[in-house]
Amino acid sequence: MKHTIQQVFRSGKFIVGFGIFIAILLFVFIYPLFVPDHPLTIIGQGTFFEPGIYVNVYDSIGSPKYTLNLESAAAKRIASKLSRDDRTAMKEWLIGYGIAEEEIDIEDTSGLLELWTNNYNPKANIPGLTNAKRNYYIRLNASLQGLLSTEGVIIAAKNPQTGALEERAVVAQSDYVNISRVANVRVLPLGTDNFGRDVLTELVAAARVSLQIGFVAGFIATMIGLTLGLLAGYLGGLVDDIIMFFTNLFTVIPGFVLLILISFSIGQERRGATTVAVVIGFTSWVWTTRAVRAQVISLRNRDHVNLSKLSGHSIVYIILNDILPYIASYVVMALILQISSGILAEAGLSILGLGPKTTERPTLGLMMNWAMIYQAHVLGKWWAYLPVLVTIALITFSMNLMNTGLDQVFNPALRD
Amino acid sequence: MTKERQVCLSGTGVTKVFGLGRRKTVAVDHVDFSFYEGEVVSIVGESGSGKTTLAKMLLGLLNPTEGEIYFQGQKRDISTHRKKREYWKNIQAIFQDPFASYNIFNKIDTVLLDCIHMRGGRGLPRAKKVEMMAQACSFVNLKFEELTNKYPFELSGGQMQRLMIARIFLLMPKILIADEPTSMIDACSRATILDMLMQLRNDIGMTIIFITHDIGLAYYVSDTVYIMERGKIVEHGSADTVILHPREAYTRRLISDVPKIYEEWDLSTV
Amino acid sequence: MEMGKTILEVNELTTRYITRFGESVYAVDHVSLKVEEGKSLGIAGESGCGKSTLALSLMGYYFAPLHYMSGEIIIDGQNISGMDPDEVRKSILGREIAYIPQAAMNALNPTQKVLSFIEDVIQAHDPYRTKKEIYELAKGFFESLGLPAEVLHKYPVELSGGMKQRTVIATAVILFPKVLIADEPSSALDVTSQKMVIKMLRNLMEDGFIKSLIFITHELPLLYNVTDDIMVMYAGQIVEKGTAREVVFDPLHPYAKGLMGSIIVPEEGVRSVKLTAIPGVPPNLKKPPMGCRFADRCKYVMPECRVTSVGLRDIGGGRAYRCLLSEEELRRAYKHD
Secondary structure, eight states: OHHHHHHHTTOHHHHHHHHHHHHHHHHHHHHHHHOOSOTTOBOOSSSOOOSEEEEOHHHHHHSOEEEOOOTTHHHHHHHHHSOHHHHHHHHHHHHHHTOOGGGOOTTOHHHHHHHHHHHOOTTOOOTTOOHHHHHHHHHHHHHHHHHHOOOOEEEEEEOTTTOOEEEEEEEOTTEEEOGGGSSOEEEETTOBOTTSBBHHHHHHHHHHHHHHHHHHHHHHHHHHHHHHHHHHHHHOHHHHHHHHHHHHHHHHSOHHHHHHHHHHHHOTTTOOHHHHHHHHHHHSOHHHHHHHHHHHHHHTTSHHHHHHHHTTOOHHHHIIIIIHHHHHHHHHHHHHHHHHHHHHHHHHHHHTTOSSOTTTOOOHHHHHHHHHHTTHHHHTOGGGTHHHHHHHHHHHHHHHHHHHHHHHHHOGGGOO | OOOOOOEEEEEEEEEEEESOGGGOEEEEEEEEEEEETTOEEEEEOOTTSSHHHHHHHHHTSSOOSEEEEEETTEEOOOOSHHHHHHHTTTEEEEOSOTTTTSOTTSOHHHHHHHHHHHTTGGGSOHHHHHHHHHHHHHHTTOOHHHHTTOOGGGSOHHHHHHHHHHHHHHHOOSEEEEESTTTTSOHHHHHHHHHHHHHHHHHHOOEEEEEESOHHHHHHHOSEEEEEETTEEEEEEEHHHHHHSOOSHHHHHHHHTSOOSSSOOOOTTO | OOOOOEEEEEEEEEEEEEOTTSOEEEEEEEEEEEEETTOEEEEEOOTTSSHHHHHHHHHSOOOTTEEEEEEEEEETTEEOTTOOHHHIIIIIBTTTEEEEOTTGGGGSOTTSOHHHHHHHHHHHHOTTOOHHHHHHHHHHHHHHTTOOGGGGGSOGGGSOHHHHHHHHHHHHTTTOOSEEEEESTTTTSOHHHHHHHHHHHHHHHHTTSSSEEEEEESOHHHHHHHOSEEEEEETTEEEEEEEHHHHHHSOOSHHHHHHHTTOOOSSTTGGGSOOOOOOSOOOOTTSOOSSOTTGGGOTTOOHHHHHSOOOOEEOSTTOEEOOSSOHHHHHHHHHHO
């Protein structure tokens, strides 16, 4: 036994898979300790906030200010305000005005600005300029003027009694605050989803729930498969025929369709995470049963089993002592595969909207479902679905890697 | 003065059929046999002759499709697990592959302890059990102190097979079925195994039934030889009669196909 | 005894196994032997004695973890030891030496007809033969060995064990190599098929298709009926050499004596003779004992046996044995027991 465990940990594939899996598990359990918010709290008003660090503007006004004179500050400011579209528009106007095209480089912010300030005339007659476009250029120019000035801004608050604006603070262009001094900063590494929930917190909670579902489903499926396989394989005869009849029945009916039907009939209200896990477990035992049965059939005629019989042991003793340990490694591998497929089954169900209730806890599949319904992929909001995909992939990949590693350990013929 | 020999195991019309319809195979085809107490019998046949299937039926691990088996003159009844256990106090087996006979997850002590328990010794004090196991081991030239708490993979093939014989020593069955007990043992250790089995026969009058394809071994060790071909017994009789003066063509062919060293081995009859 | 041409000469061949952990186990330890044209040599011994490894080593083509260390292998005057493995495969295997491993019949590809297999074999050595030529060659050869020509058109699964084994042997010698090394060619077969294989090997020798045969097995009665000379191996070393009759009926080395005493044949008189048994197990070749490797199990062991390295004692006429005791002392001891 000890020898086996030593050998298992010498397998490269197993170690890598195990490492990834443990890393995921640790992250999933440690993260909530640092960010204890409920994953389904809506924190963003609006949809699909991009990943980033969100700093409370109100608090930063009140925070201690530091003056930093950075050379590139002005250029960066202007560059961030001038979008590509704006620059292209400016170029168009300038060309229409008569400036030669070669002299205009939209990448060169200061050059472009200089040309603009020197030449812009709101009244100039540019061929093909609509009124709307003309107004656009006026607005653009105004905002640019604002940019080019070096004046700061004044923060004013309304006096509750007089209703007049009173100056509260002045913010100069060279004022900086230290984020760590700002009272409210929220890091959203994965932004928010369509409801405005923190994707990362959701993801961690979802991964945990999906793993739980996977474990419960996998465990149930393996237990059923093991028991039925042992009985069918060892006892043979009528018992075997009956069990095989049911197994074949479940094979012919596509497992996933069955899952959908059962999920649907249970109804949205009663479909908690555990219920879904149980349902998945009870519909995916077929493969394990067959595999265990085949192994047991090949074992039951072995000499040590016959010798056990001749020593007067009961059927139960023989099954538990002479058959079960010999298939143990196989069963462990089957368990890993069942867990992994349980997670995938839940994801599949949830994408279709037949998974666990959407109001309690998120699952990986549910997150995918939301992303799909709210068109995240169409809108280009990759953070709503890509991390989920990667997580599912990593979990199943690490489990399959562990499985392959174990397979090599237990079946020396497969070693590279 | 010859004592009237008692028949301990016999059968009439014993048949075993596997499968149904067109895929039916008749492994054992209506065989009759009588084995006497204290006799050493060999059932000789090539692979596919049905000898292993017959052995399993004798042991009660398989049920005959037709025919009756009699134990000590009475029709054998092993319909319940309890009756089987009673039967197995009287008949045991040694198998061909010593490695496969052990549960690799259990210490070898388990094998011997199971025998003690089978003979009702479950309640005995530990010291007494150890004494019994040590005695059995010394019968087969093994030291119990050296083997206790070891796992099967720590022993050699010869040691494992001898431990199987120690098991028989503890059980003292009336009949022993030895299925190719020496085919996976080195030639030098064969004699040891055979001697031990013979000693058991001499000490307690145990009937030994060898199942083998090696006609030389059958000749050397048995009193009586049965020749099986494709499920039927084609010839049986005393070892000298069957081997030195075979009556049936099949027997003659079987013997002539084995290389000889004292006489010329005739290769032309291939 | 007339001295024929030496077809195979092996001098001080040493090979060893290198395990995954870098340990080295001596497989074949300074073995020398000679086989003459028209003669056959049997190598006898029990499991683990090194006879299969010797066979592999003689082939000249090594698969890891078996490595060649030192010594010479000379076939018909050509020294092949130390040759490039690819060269060996192309020009030596199949043409000069053929090797049939244990359970060779499992080498037949179940999805290939026998003829297709033979075509592959021949074309690997002689790419210019046409399929027609190969068919004629195979057909003629098979028939002369008593194998029906239909076998060529069958799949291996349609053939019996004995037929498969004979097919493999025929294929191995189809290019008429000088030496055939057969490792347990008949062990997995029933006695009738075994006889057919043995007859075939004898025919191959008698008809001159092969010049010499090296037959490896643990079954001594087989060797007695097939080979002219016998070599007994124990723990990686040769412990006795001689003609078949000498070794089987007049063995000198105590192990050989014990081995011959455990032969069982269905012949008259066998029942009255007690079989000999040798207690103990062979030594672990990872750390071979310093003196005689049989010392722990030998009935006649003396203190010197355990400390002196014992060499092979040549007593003329091709007879040799590895023991410190003299011929007379051994014979006297045997008579006494």
